[in-house]
Amino acid sequence: MRVDLFLKGYASYRVDGAHASALFQLLKAENFSPKYLKKASREGEIRFLLSGKEGERFAQRAREHELPFLCEKRGGVPLILQHFLHSPGLVVGVILSLFLFFGARLVAWDVRVEGNVTLPLEELERELAACGVFKGCFLPALDVDAAALALRGEDGRVAYAAINRVGTVVYVQIREAQSALPAASKKPANLVAKCDGVVTMPLVFQGLCLVSEGEVVRKGQILAGGVIDTQNHGYRVTRAAGQVLARTVRTYTVRAPLVFEEKRYTGEEKKEISLILFDWRQKVFKNTGNYIDKCDIIEKTEWITLPSGEKLPFGYHIKSVAEYCLVPVSRTCAQARAAAEEELRLLLSKECAGRTVLQTSVAVHENADGVTLTCTVVYEEDIAEVAEFTLQP
DSSP: OOHHHHHHOEEEEEEOGGGHHHHHHHHHHTTOOOEEEEEOTTTOOEEEEEEHHHHHHHHHHHHHTTOOOEEEEEESHHHHHHHHHTOHHHHHHHHHHHIIIIIGGGBOSEEEEESOSSSOHHHHHHHHHHTTOSTTOBGGGOOHHHHHHHHHHHOTTEEEEEEEEETTEEEEEEEEOOOOOOOOOOSOEEEEESSOEEEEEEEEEESEEOOOTTOEEOTTOEEEESEEEOSSSOEEEOBOEEEEEEEEEEEEEEEEESEEEEEEEEEEEEEEEEEEETTEEEEEEEOOOOOOSSEEEEEEEEEEEOTTSOEEEEEEEEEEEEEEEEEEEEOOHHHHHHHHHHHHHHHHHHHTTTOEEEEEEEEEEEOSSEEEEEEEEEEEEEOEEEEEOOOOO
């Protein structure tokens, strides 16, 4: 194949040998320049090539002269470009490939924040974006020192910030400011009972202890006073501190009905799929349907990663909406009791934190509606709480 024909485009034609005379007259009259003109020995057919524009003109003239012909093949650069332009997916793929090849190294693929303990990552990312550090930012224009200084000025909770570039990844290292411990209050205070109980061990190390072991106290009663009579020098005001351990009694009630509503999924599900490029997001798919009243919403974002573990700035976000309905369900007394016992176990595991369990008793009551557990627990716990007061002049 000649290079000039491939660049301009070509078409291969075939004409029956019986029309050879009419063909040659047409080629001569219209001043066509056929290439690779030859006659097949067996079929008696004449075959030749014409450039793209000549081929179009030949086809038009042959139809006008009623000369039968057959176009066997077309090719060349113009035809390739025509197919290319009529394939949007291919065009997008080539453009994306060119972008990745030439421009991807000039933008930040990822921003990784390290060192934050209490500061939410979402807040830091918003502050960094305001300072010009975000996925897709133009790396040659990024001044990492100025951005780090701006972050420290933007958020007083950041004591130190350093920003470094490694390839297409921007690393942000921060150190949170150490919040000063609140100064101990100097106001005078009493220790009062936060609930009823029987004192088992008063451990008051500051102030005047007003209770003794075995004494019954009520909620709000003063356990240790912040006003002390010094006998010889009048009254001294202080801030009572310490612990007062006491036996307390707490009652918990858990009920498990025999008929209850259970969540069951109907199978109806809607989905929204969005493509993500850096921080740009475009929705590409969404289910249509009626409004869903009761549903669970699950959202998931996935980023494409290379086999080496490098995360690319391309990903997708899927939002799933699963419909459910509440269906009445019946159970036996034994099943209801088991469910109530499990709920009570979880409740006590939370309530026992910071307390010592001395005794536990459970009363079970069953009727036509369900099972009720009444649990009485005897604890030993610190019942003292600080109550500040102000002296009147």
